[in-house]
Amino acid sequence: MGLIGEKIDSIKSIQIRQLLTQAISLGMIVTSALIIWKALMCVTGSESPVVVVLSESMEPGFKRDPIRAGEIVVFNIVGRDIPIVHRVIKVHERENTGEVDVLTKGDKNLDDDRLLYAKGQLWLHRHHIMGRAVGFLPYVGWVTIIMTEKPIIKYILIGALGLLVIKSKD
Protein backbone atom coordinates (compact mmCIF):
# COMPACT_ATOMS: atom_id res chain seq x y z
CA MET A 1 0.00 0.00 0.00
CA GLY A 2 2.70 2.41 1.00
CA LEU A 3 4.77 1.52 -2.10
CA ILE A 4 1.84 2.17 -4.49
CA GLY A 5 1.09 5.39 -2.68
CA GLU A 6 4.72 6.46 -3.13
CA LYS A 7 4.65 5.60 -6.85
CA ILE A 8 1.46 7.61 -7.40
CA ASP A 9 2.92 10.58 -5.58
CA SER A 10 6.10 10.56 -7.65
CA ILE A 11 4.14 10.30 -10.93
CA LYS A 12 1.91 13.20 -9.95
CA SER A 13 4.85 15.38 -8.98
CA ILE A 14 6.56 14.74 -12.35
CA GLN A 15 3.38 15.65 -14.22
CA ILE A 16 2.87 18.78 -12.20
CA ARG A 17 6.47 19.78 -12.76
CA GLN A 18 6.16 19.22 -16.50
CA LEU A 19 2.99 21.24 -16.64
CA LEU A 20 4.54 24.09 -14.72
CA THR A 21 7.64 24.05 -16.94
CA GLN A 22 5.51 24.23 -20.06
CA ALA A 23 3.40 27.03 -18.67
CA ILE A 24 6.47 28.99 -17.66
CA SER A 25 8.13 28.49 -21.08
CA LEU A 26 5.03 29.76 -22.80
CA GLY A 27 4.88 32.71 -20.42
CA MET A 28 8.54 33.47 -21.12
CA ILE A 29 7.93 33.71 -24.83
CA VAL A 30 4.96 36.01 -24.45
CA THR A 31 6.70 38.25 -21.94
CA SER A 32 9.93 38.49 -23.93
CA ALA A 33 7.94 39.75 -26.90
CA LEU A 34 6.35 42.29 -24.58
CA ILE A 35 9.76 43.23 -23.16
CA ILE A 36 11.15 43.91 -26.64
CA TRP A 37 8.15 46.05 -27.50
CA LYS A 38 8.34 48.04 -24.27
CA ALA A 39 12.10 48.42 -24.56
CA LEU A 40 11.65 49.87 -28.05
CA MET A 41 9.08 52.26 -26.60
CA CYS A 42 11.59 53.23 -23.92
CA VAL A 43 14.59 53.62 -26.22
CA THR A 44 12.71 55.56 -28.85
CA GLY A 45 10.52 57.42 -26.37
CA SER A 46 7.51 56.83 -28.60
CA GLU A 47 4.17 55.14 -28.11
CA SER A 48 4.47 53.52 -31.51
CA PRO A 49 8.14 52.70 -31.88
CA VAL A 50 7.74 50.70 -35.02
CA VAL A 51 5.45 51.90 -37.76
CA VAL A 52 5.29 50.17 -41.11
CA VAL A 53 8.02 52.53 -42.29
CA LEU A 54 10.69 52.13 -39.63
CA SER A 55 10.98 55.40 -37.78
CA GLU A 56 12.92 56.96 -35.01
CA SER A 57 11.00 59.08 -32.68
CA MET A 58 11.40 62.61 -31.38
CA GLU A 59 10.91 63.26 -27.73
CA PRO A 60 7.99 65.55 -27.07
CA GLY A 61 8.33 68.39 -24.63
CA PHE A 62 11.55 70.22 -23.85
CA LYS A 63 14.25 67.96 -25.28
CA ARG A 64 14.06 69.13 -28.87
CA ASP A 65 15.33 67.87 -32.17
CA PRO A 66 14.40 70.56 -34.68
CA ILE A 67 11.99 69.72 -37.47
CA ARG A 68 13.30 70.84 -40.84
CA ALA A 69 12.00 70.95 -44.38
CA GLY A 70 12.63 67.78 -46.35
CA GLU A 71 12.34 65.40 -43.42
CA ILE A 72 9.81 62.60 -43.57
CA VAL A 73 7.68 62.69 -40.44
CA VAL A 74 5.07 60.45 -38.85
CA PHE A 75 2.13 62.42 -37.52
CA ASN A 76 -1.33 61.99 -36.04
CA ILE A 77 -4.40 63.94 -36.94
CA VAL A 78 -7.26 64.34 -34.48
CA GLY A 79 -10.03 62.04 -35.63
CA ARG A 80 -7.81 59.65 -37.56
CA ASP A 81 -6.53 56.48 -35.96
CA ILE A 82 -3.75 55.67 -38.40
CA PRO A 83 -0.72 58.00 -38.47
CA ILE A 84 0.40 59.49 -41.79
CA VAL A 85 3.97 59.41 -43.07
CA HIS A 86 4.72 62.38 -45.33
CA ARG A 87 7.44 64.91 -46.08
CA VAL A 88 7.70 68.37 -44.56
CA ILE A 89 7.57 71.11 -47.19
CA LYS A 90 7.13 74.24 -45.07
CA VAL A 91 8.49 75.20 -41.65
CA HIS A 92 7.90 78.37 -39.67
CA GLU A 93 9.71 78.29 -36.34
CA ARG A 94 8.92 80.88 -33.67
CA GLU A 95 11.82 82.91 -32.39
CA ASN A 96 10.73 83.07 -28.76
CA THR A 97 9.14 79.73 -27.96
CA GLY A 98 10.76 77.47 -30.52
CA GLU A 99 7.30 76.25 -31.48
CA VAL A 100 6.87 75.37 -35.06
CA ASP A 101 4.23 75.45 -37.81
CA VAL A 102 4.72 72.60 -40.25
CA LEU A 103 3.07 71.76 -43.56
CA THR A 104 3.45 68.30 -45.09
CA LYS A 105 2.80 66.71 -48.45
CA GLY A 106 3.14 63.27 -49.94
CA ASP A 107 5.90 63.28 -52.56
CA LYS A 108 3.67 62.05 -55.32
CA ASN A 109 0.52 63.93 -54.34
CA LEU A 110 -0.49 67.03 -56.24
CA ASP A 111 -1.82 68.85 -53.18
CA ASP A 112 -0.39 69.46 -49.76
CA ASP A 113 -1.88 67.71 -46.74
CA ARG A 114 -4.26 70.48 -45.63
CA LEU A 115 -7.11 68.33 -46.95
CA LEU A 116 -6.06 65.62 -44.51
CA TYR A 117 -5.70 67.84 -41.48
CA ALA A 118 -8.60 68.40 -39.07
CA LYS A 119 -11.25 70.94 -39.99
CA GLY A 120 -9.82 74.43 -39.80
CA GLN A 121 -6.30 73.16 -39.14
CA LEU A 122 -3.71 74.77 -41.37
CA TRP A 123 -0.49 73.60 -39.73
CA LEU A 124 0.96 70.70 -37.81
CA HIS A 125 2.58 71.38 -34.46
CA ARG A 126 5.20 69.48 -32.51
CA HIS A 127 2.66 67.54 -30.49
CA HIS A 128 1.12 66.08 -33.64
CA ILE A 129 4.44 64.66 -34.76
CA MET A 130 5.46 61.30 -33.37
CA GLY A 131 8.70 60.66 -35.13
CA ARG A 132 10.70 60.86 -38.32
CA ALA A 133 11.71 58.24 -40.84
CA VAL A 134 15.40 57.41 -41.14
CA GLY A 135 15.54 54.36 -43.36
CA PHE A 136 13.82 51.57 -45.23
CA LEU A 137 13.50 47.84 -44.65
CA PRO A 138 11.73 46.56 -47.76
CA TYR A 139 8.80 44.16 -47.44
CA VAL A 140 8.95 43.95 -43.65
CA GLY A 141 5.86 46.15 -43.56
CA TRP A 142 3.81 43.45 -45.29
CA VAL A 143 3.84 41.42 -42.06
CA THR A 144 2.23 44.30 -40.17
CA ILE A 145 -0.25 44.97 -42.97
CA ILE A 146 -1.32 41.35 -43.18
CA MET A 147 -1.69 41.07 -39.42
CA THR A 148 -3.81 44.23 -39.32
CA GLU A 149 -6.08 43.28 -42.19
CA LYS A 150 -6.48 39.63 -41.27
CA PRO A 151 -6.11 39.47 -37.50
CA ILE A 152 -6.74 35.74 -37.59
CA ILE A 153 -3.18 35.35 -38.83
CA LYS A 154 -1.90 36.96 -35.64
CA TYR A 155 -3.74 34.34 -33.58
CA ILE A 156 -2.55 31.50 -35.78
CA LEU A 157 1.06 32.65 -35.41
CA ILE A 158 0.86 32.93 -31.64
CA GLY A 159 -0.96 29.62 -31.45
CA ALA A 160 1.70 27.92 -33.56
CA LEU A 161 4.44 29.39 -31.37
CA GLY A 162 2.68 28.17 -28.26
CA LEU A 163 2.26 24.71 -29.73
CA LEU A 164 5.95 24.58 -30.54
CA VAL A 165 6.84 25.29 -26.95
CA ILE A 166 4.43 22.77 -25.52
CA LYS A 167 5.49 20.05 -27.92
CA SER A 168 9.09 20.48 -26.89
CA LYS A 169 8.47 18.85 -23.56
CA ASP A 170 6.81 15.74 -24.96
Next chain:
Amino acid sequence: MHSFGYRANALLTFSVTALAFICAIASFSDKFSNQNPSAEIQILNINRLKKQSYGNDEVSLTLDISADLQSLFTWNTKQVFAFVAAEYETPMNSLNQVSLWDAIIPDKEHAKFRIQTSNKYRFIDQGHNLRGKEFNLTLHWHVMPKTGKMFADKIVMPGYSLPDAYK
Protein backbone atom coordinates in the same frame (compact mmCIF):
# COMPACT_ATOMS: atom_id res chain seq x y z
CA MET B 1 14.14 18.25 -31.56
CA HIS B 2 14.08 17.36 -35.20
CA SER B 3 10.40 17.86 -35.90
CA PHE B 4 9.18 19.85 -38.85
CA GLY B 5 8.11 22.67 -36.58
CA TYR B 6 11.57 23.10 -35.10
CA ARG B 7 13.27 23.02 -38.45
CA ALA B 8 10.85 25.52 -39.93
CA ASN B 9 11.35 27.83 -36.98
CA ALA B 10 15.14 27.62 -37.15
CA LEU B 11 15.14 28.20 -40.90
CA LEU B 12 12.87 31.21 -40.64
CA THR B 13 14.88 32.82 -37.85
CA PHE B 14 18.14 32.29 -39.67
CA SER B 15 16.88 33.66 -42.96
CA VAL B 16 15.40 36.77 -41.36
CA THR B 17 18.66 37.42 -39.48
CA ALA B 18 20.71 36.88 -42.62
CA LEU B 19 18.50 39.23 -44.63
CA ALA B 20 18.73 41.91 -41.97
CA PHE B 21 22.50 41.58 -42.01
CA ILE B 22 22.62 41.88 -45.81
CA CYS B 23 20.43 44.99 -45.60
CA ALA B 24 22.80 46.56 -43.10
CA ILE B 25 25.86 45.82 -45.26
CA ALA B 26 24.14 47.18 -48.37
CA SER B 27 23.34 50.35 -46.51
CA PHE B 28 26.87 50.58 -45.14
CA SER B 29 28.36 50.32 -48.63
CA ASP B 30 26.86 53.71 -49.39
CA LYS B 31 29.39 55.30 -47.06
CA PHE B 32 32.18 54.57 -49.51
CA SER B 33 30.71 56.38 -52.50
CA ASN B 34 32.39 59.57 -53.60
CA GLN B 35 29.85 62.32 -53.84
CA ASN B 36 30.25 65.75 -55.37
CA PRO B 37 26.91 67.22 -56.39
CA SER B 38 26.72 70.74 -57.76
CA ALA B 39 23.94 73.20 -58.36
CA GLU B 40 23.20 76.72 -59.44
CA ILE B 41 20.00 78.70 -59.12
CA GLN B 42 19.09 81.96 -60.73
CA ILE B 43 15.98 84.01 -60.22
CA LEU B 44 14.78 84.87 -63.69
CA ASN B 45 11.95 87.08 -62.64
CA ILE B 46 9.90 88.17 -59.67
CA ASN B 47 6.45 87.88 -61.14
CA ARG B 48 4.40 89.27 -58.30
CA LEU B 49 4.91 90.46 -54.75
CA LYS B 50 1.62 91.19 -53.11
CA LYS B 51 -0.26 91.35 -49.88
CA GLN B 52 -3.07 88.83 -49.71
CA SER B 53 -6.59 90.02 -49.05
CA TYR B 54 -6.62 88.60 -45.51
CA GLY B 55 -3.12 89.58 -44.54
CA ASN B 56 0.06 87.71 -45.47
CA ASP B 57 2.66 88.58 -48.08
CA GLU B 58 2.95 86.32 -51.07
CA VAL B 59 5.52 86.26 -53.85
CA SER B 60 5.56 84.42 -57.13
CA LEU B 61 8.83 83.98 -58.96
CA THR B 62 10.43 82.17 -61.88
CA LEU B 63 13.58 80.18 -61.23
CA ASP B 64 16.30 78.73 -63.39
CA ILE B 65 17.61 75.66 -61.61
CA SER B 66 20.55 73.64 -62.88
CA ALA B 67 22.13 70.77 -60.99
CA ASP B 68 24.29 67.72 -61.37
CA LEU B 69 23.34 65.10 -58.81
CA GLN B 70 24.64 62.10 -60.72
CA SER B 71 27.35 61.28 -58.18
CA LEU B 72 24.70 60.62 -55.54
CA PHE B 73 23.46 57.47 -57.25
CA THR B 74 24.88 54.17 -56.01
CA TRP B 75 23.79 50.59 -56.66
CA ASN B 76 21.68 50.85 -53.51
CA THR B 77 19.80 53.99 -54.58
CA LYS B 78 16.10 53.78 -55.33
CA GLN B 79 15.55 57.46 -56.07
CA VAL B 80 16.66 60.92 -55.06
CA PHE B 81 14.17 63.50 -53.87
CA ALA B 82 15.43 67.01 -54.61
CA PHE B 83 13.82 70.28 -53.66
CA VAL B 84 14.61 73.98 -53.57
CA ALA B 85 13.60 75.89 -50.47
CA ALA B 86 13.68 79.60 -49.73
CA GLU B 87 15.04 80.15 -46.21
CA TYR B 88 14.82 83.43 -44.36
CA GLU B 89 14.37 85.04 -40.98
CA THR B 90 11.67 87.38 -39.71
CA PRO B 91 11.13 89.17 -36.38
CA MET B 92 8.51 86.63 -35.32
CA ASN B 93 10.14 83.51 -36.77
CA SER B 94 13.78 82.56 -36.32
CA LEU B 95 13.50 80.26 -39.31
CA ASN B 96 11.17 80.05 -42.28
CA GLN B 97 11.65 77.32 -44.83
CA VAL B 98 9.34 77.33 -47.83
CA SER B 99 9.67 74.67 -50.49
CA LEU B 100 9.38 76.25 -53.93
CA TRP B 101 9.98 73.30 -56.21
CA ASP B 102 10.68 69.61 -55.91
CA ALA B 103 11.24 66.58 -58.10
CA ILE B 104 11.67 62.85 -57.79
CA ILE B 105 14.79 61.79 -59.69
CA PRO B 106 14.38 58.12 -60.54
CA ASP B 107 17.83 57.36 -61.96
CA LYS B 108 21.25 58.66 -62.80
CA GLU B 109 20.34 59.73 -66.33
CA HIS B 110 17.77 62.21 -65.00
CA ALA B 111 20.07 63.54 -62.31
CA LYS B 112 21.77 66.16 -64.43
CA PHE B 113 19.23 68.75 -65.41
CA ARG B 114 18.37 72.35 -66.01
CA ILE B 115 14.84 73.65 -65.75
CA GLN B 116 13.08 76.95 -65.75
CA THR B 117 9.93 77.02 -63.71
CA SER B 118 7.74 79.24 -61.63
CA ASN B 119 7.39 78.18 -58.01
CA LYS B 120 5.42 74.97 -57.62
CA TYR B 121 4.25 75.80 -54.12
CA ARG B 122 3.03 79.15 -52.94
CA PHE B 123 5.61 81.30 -51.22
CA ILE B 124 3.56 82.84 -48.43
CA ASP B 125 4.97 84.56 -45.37
CA GLN B 126 3.44 84.62 -41.90
CA GLY B 127 3.13 88.39 -41.86
CA HIS B 128 4.27 91.23 -44.10
CA ASN B 129 8.00 90.72 -44.06
CA LEU B 130 8.79 90.01 -47.68
CA ARG B 131 9.46 93.48 -49.03
CA GLY B 132 13.19 93.87 -49.49
CA LYS B 133 13.70 90.49 -47.82
CA GLU B 134 17.06 88.78 -48.22
CA PHE B 135 16.91 85.02 -48.37
CA ASN B 136 18.86 81.87 -49.17
CA LEU B 137 17.89 79.42 -51.85
CA THR B 138 18.93 75.97 -50.75
CA LEU B 139 18.92 72.88 -52.92
CA HIS B 140 18.27 69.86 -50.68
CA TRP B 141 18.54 66.24 -51.72
CA HIS B 142 17.30 63.16 -49.92
CA VAL B 143 18.69 59.88 -51.19
CA MET B 144 16.20 57.07 -50.70
CA PRO B 145 17.98 53.73 -50.68
CA LYS B 146 16.65 50.41 -51.86
CA THR B 147 17.34 49.29 -48.33
CA GLY B 148 18.75 50.89 -45.19
CA LYS B 149 19.49 54.37 -43.99
CA MET B 150 18.43 57.47 -45.90
CA PHE B 151 20.88 60.29 -46.13
CA ALA B 152 20.37 63.91 -47.00
CA ASP B 153 22.43 67.03 -47.58
CA LYS B 154 22.12 70.43 -49.17
CA ILE B 155 23.84 73.30 -50.93
CA VAL B 156 23.03 76.71 -49.48
CA MET B 157 23.13 79.62 -51.88
CA PRO B 158 22.77 82.94 -50.08
CA GLY B 159 22.32 86.42 -51.40
CA TYR B 160 18.92 86.53 -53.06
CA SER B 161 16.50 89.32 -52.33
CA LEU B 162 13.00 90.52 -53.05
CA PRO B 163 11.97 93.96 -54.30
CA ASP B 164 11.37 96.75 -51.82
CA ALA B 165 7.81 97.45 -52.89
CA TYR B 166 4.74 95.45 -53.82
CA LYS B 167 4.36 94.86 -57.51
